[in-house]
Amino acid sequence: MLFILFVIGFFGNVIGTLAGGGGLITLPTMLLLGMPVHAAIGANKVANTVSTLSNFYSVFKRKEITREEVFPIIVLCFIGGLLGGGLAALFTEQTLTIIAICLLLFAFVLSFFGKTDFGEQLQLHVKKRTASLLIGVGIYDGLFGPGSGTLLLYIYASEKLAYMKAVVLGRVGIFATCFGAALMYIVNGQILWAETLALMIGSIMGAQLGIILARKISAKLAKYLLRLITAILIVQLILELL
Template sequence: MEYIFLFFIGICATTLGTLAGGGGLISLPAMLILGIPVHSAIGANKVSNTISSFSSFYHLLKKKEISLKESCWIIPVSLGGGITGGFIASKLSGEYMFIIALVLLIFAFGTSFIGKGNFTGKEPLKMNKISITGLYGIGIYDGLFGPGQGTLMLYLFDFLNIAYIRAVGLVRLATFSSCFGAAISYIASGKIIWPFTIALLLGSLTGAQIGVRLAEKLKPIVVKVILRFVTAALIIQIAVEQII
């Protein structure tokens, strides 16, 4: 029964995560409720996100919404961030990880009201100080904790004036890269509980395909509202967990 529950959690979490990030808002608390240790729960998310995020990226690549020429440099940057974050996470307590997540999400939520972007931009993704630093930093956060990584990255791509559906594809590639790096660290540390991880993975693969197809139909004007809702929900969730 637990495996069926995790399968459907994977569907819901990855559908949301593809559209606006924040899939960990669903999957991580659900795994903790089942009594799965926090590091094992995060590790399961990293493994499942590695495969599911690549599947949604590949879908958009086939449809030529994004190109490898524009996006391939994301892989080493986010991979390096994920490996770094996974290593740091193994040295930190769960309490410190929650605090870092809360600070970053509050910052992202605040800047969403300052920025004027609305995902209607047509700029290509370029290698510069902002994009490289932003992607590497979010990669560290993804390996360190995870929930809200996709949300933070969508804010970054919105700031860089990139259209929404292309931003979704780029986020999924970056998620694949950072999660792959983090997954290696978690597997090497022996924190993965494989039966739970595989159940979540199968649901995540399904959710990734549902999410990417819904993203193709979303109007950019709706995206900022969804992002703010997801960010606020993440902040509340993490704050409540800290109080409890």
């Protein structure tokens, strides 16, 4: 079981870094292995916190991001993740699945109107609208998770950020939301540590490979990859709901 968790952590984070949606691999597999739903979500949060922190460190060393631009993202997403993690016990899995489907469908449709195409901007200016969306995704990520990385990429694409910049800031956002949520799951005693550590090791390795691959992908290919992952996520969530 631990080796399977390592493998899904690796592949889930390669995909999650490139287009979000890593949860479509990790979460269903953990549930199939018999992990309780809140323990599975908590393991995802802890593993993603550490793997995205490793991404954060590597891109910061390369000076691809600055403290000034990531600070508001970390604060907003952390607050959202903390709130979501605290509210998680109040919602059923069915309700969270419906919310996820609605959010992803909305983002998917917008992508065909050119509203969420990646641009050439290398600096994110956090406006009120962007701040609200970041908190909202943070709450959703703390509550449930699958698709939150994808939703962050759509937010950054709507601001016409370059793909690589969007990936980097997406990982920063996921770090903050998962950190806030992970604290709540740890405090509530919902973490199975052996399983979580196996997932975490695979996640760190997958996240590093994902960043390397992201530097080689064009904005056009990234757009199609993002749509593909979104469509798969929507189908998977609908099947789970039914």
